[in-house]
Amino acid sequence: MLTLFKNVEVFAPEPLGRKDILISGERIVEIDEGIDESAVRSLSGDVFDLGEAYAIPGFVDGHVHLIGGGGEGGFSSRTAEGSSQQFAEVGTTTVVGMLGTDGVTRDHVSLLAKVRDFRNSGIDSYMLTGSYRYPLKTLTGDIMRDIVFIPEIIGVGEVAVSDHRSSNLSSTELQRFAMDARVAGMLSGKAGVTVLHLGDGQEKLKPLYEAVADGTLNPRQIIPTHICRSEELLSQGIDWVSNKGGYIDFTADEQSTHLVLKDIYSKKIRFDRICVSSDGLGSLPRFDDEKNLVGIKPAPVDTLLKTFTRLVKDRGLPIHEALKPFTANPAAFYHLQRNGIGLLKRGGSANILFIDRDFQIVEVISSGRSILEKRR
Template sequence: MPARRSTGDPSSLLTLVRCRRVWGPAPTGADTLLLAGGKVAFVGRDLRPPEGWPVTVVEEVDADAVPGFIDGHVHLTGGGGEGGFATRCPEMTLEQITAAGVTTVVGLLGTDDVTRHPDSLLAKVRALGAQGISAYMYVGAYAVPPVTLTGSVKRDLVLIDEVVGVGEIAISDHRSSQPTMEELKRLVALARVGGMLSGKRGIVHFHVGDGKEGLRPLLRIAEETEIPISQMVPTHVNRNGRLLDQAVTYALRGGTVDVTAFEFPSGESVSAPEAILYMVGKGVPWSRITLSSDSNGSLPEFDPSGRLVGMRVASIDALFADWKRLASSPGVSLEDALGVVGANVARVLGLEGKGGIAPGMDADFLLLNPDRTIRQVWARGRPLRGDLPPAATASQSAARVR
């Protein structure tokens, strides 16, 4: 059984959306979407509803429809706290998420697993599902063994629909619990088996700091055990150039790496568009790269002695901004650029029905203006953001359709 989306009450009415072009993320040659029951029912050209059908028609003939973004690394209940209670980051809102074109999120905990809890994260995930987007979560935080909902990583994966993996487990970072190789191997093995039992991917999502080990612990797990490298996804790989080169090696060996959409306080980071283009230039397939925001996580700056000297809060706005820069780069196809925030993430996490626009998939999509700014955000067949026309039946809107 694949990972299932959060519960909600998707629309039961038919909606016809006419646009300029539909990207699925590959170009489809279509200009029309028919939505039913929160799903895409039809993708084609010049669809005309029969007279009298109860169809809401939305005319946006100068906009492009693209798959809704999936942000696979979001601190939904807020992160931070490395500088004391006053440095705890705030909880996220639906408005923040949809403003960035995100229709699916994966929440997680970070450094703080004392005042932040998996149960409150699960409550936030379910609240967002009730508000209309799709939301999932990783169980755990920086430390090993990870905090869980049921007392067991395997039980969480098997029994809690919204749990799609474990993370973010910290390695190569002075804030990690400094886990041994044996502890890491056992954790990844438990997540893999839990995923097998539940029909999920059971990914372990690793926060990678700027420590000298970098990705070597994950490479060792792949070399020393029977666990495939695809079971582990490291993030923040654009933290510095040395780590980025390790990410190239990791991806060329079959792993997927996650790039973060902001610049780290250290000044050594590589911007997300530059990092992605660098990896692609080294031969890494686009399909092995994802992009996430780390939104509402803290961006602490430490001096050489480990003392906190500054802090910022990551914003989900950076995801769309960096994606737009990537999509506008010479030689980058819109299909490839959409993949790093959509189809690639859905495949890695096993999110069935996400990351594309095709019959049977969830009706999560954006309508983009010609300058690739967001006009409307649709999730599970319902408009959540944008200037939307009043509902109209097919007969009432026949003149606009023609």
């Protein structure tokens, strides 16, 4: 089935100007000017003119809890699992699911089933093995076997460090399983990366620095998330990017993340190492000074779209630059660009978000499928 979208301004994320986009099945066939719509119609294809719309890559959300999370306040504080429609309708076309605090009442079998459900619905979905706890919880009994033999598993995470909910693992233990993940990725042609939950413990990024100190573990194999938890943690995260060449991940907050991202961009810190994720469907717990839970709520899944919009409209970043932490950068970290994810290109995945000049969603195409049916 051919579908042609006419007269859209394309950001791939790089600006390509006003083009037509032709898709067939799950792939982009061509991005060019003046694609022959009569030829498309002669093959029973559809043609849509989206007028003044922007065409951008669908968002890549590298940290979500597809089967829910939480539980820090007991069984009634477990957050609910989600649906593919929740993500698609806010422009997210690729997700990476993981377990968090609760690796006891939740497991990788359920997560794998949910990942496959999302794939059946047209959302590019992947998952990680492990959880907060060390030794790592796995599906097959070994993290390398999980990564090598389960197609959807592309790494390890989210493992907690510098947090009162962590297992207080040593830097040597961190280095060992991160290197196992890397080798498993090499054997299976995957990223083999590790996602680390950073809490508010005094050590902050110290375990990461120690894990890469001898040069055997590449800093680009591990990404600390929740990096904006405190000013000191953010400062260490910036150093991780600037001096180690590593990635860092921000949990999107509509009210503040755009301000920090603008500051990073203005200071010419490596923007290609900055990722933003939602932590969607996980819990957002609040603890007092004695680490007692005082509040908890589920994390929303729409914060990527909201943060991106504010980064452009309120902070003035060019669209093609503002897109990168939500598309190309997480796709690069997870080695998904080889699948044509996180960018728009000939032969790439047909994951396209169409938005109007007010940044309202016009249409979402995920794996070549129309999600919203709002075409004009």
